[in-house]
Amino acid sequence: MTYSKFHSVPPSTSVNKxxxxxxNTTLADAMGTDFTVSSPxxxxxxxxxxxxxxxxxxxxxxxxxxxxxENDYLTIxxxxxxxxxDKSNSKFTRxxxxxxxxxxxxxxxxxxxxxxxxxxYENGVLSITLxxxxxxxxxxxxxxxxxx
Numbered sequence: 001m002t003y004s005k006f007h008s009v010p011p012s013t014s015v016n017k018x019x020x021x022x023x024n025t026t027l028a029d030a031m032g033t034d035f036t037v038s039s040p041x042x043x044x045x046x047x048x049x050x051x052x053x054x055x056x057x058x059x060x061x062x063x064x065x066x067x068x069x070e071n072d073y074l075t076i077x078x079x080x081x082x083x084x085x086d087k088s089n090s091k092f093t094r095x096x097x098x099x100x101x102x103x104x105x106x107x108x109x110x111x112x113x114x115x116x117x118x119x120x121y122e123n124g125v126l127s128i129t130l131x132x133x134x135x136x137x138x139x140x141x142x143x144x145x146x147x148x
Contacts, residue, residue: 039102051112051130055104058124065126069114076126077103 045052057065057078064078079101108114108130116131 039104042104048132050132053106053128053130055126055128056124057102057121057126060121060124062121065119065121067119067128069108069117072108072110073105074108074117074128074130075103075105076128077101 041056043054045054055076060078060080064080066075066077066079068075068077111133113131113133117128119126119128121127
């Protein structure tokens with residue numbers, strides 16, 4: 001068996017500083033950018049006549065959302081841009097951009113009545129109702145239990 005001697009090479013000061021910064025701050029701060037990339041949490045509840053999809057998206061407005069149904073896929077997307085411009089001094093202009101967006105897609109079952117899908121947005125929660133086709137509703141059935 002042959003042993004090899006390992007010689008470590010100390011990283012440069014700038015790399016050390018960047019790694020320390022990376023692990024002690026957010027990625028956006030470490031890279032020197034201000035951006036938001038997120039995928040909002042979704043809850044899906046099944047009811048007798050419909051599914052209810054709740055998507056947490058605080059800070060957005062109704063007009064920021066785009067909901068499409070195509071090829072049995074429900075796609076929910078949102079995009080919010082905000083721009084602040086400060087021209088307090090004629091020699092200086094400062095601009096601050098903030099951009100956030102997301103896109104989520106869900107395959108919709110054939111038992112969903114696609115033309116009856118509706119959505120509401122209230123208190124930071126987008127609620128989408130996906131009605132089941134009537135023949136797929138759970139209908140109460142009476143069962144006689146035999147006593148033995």
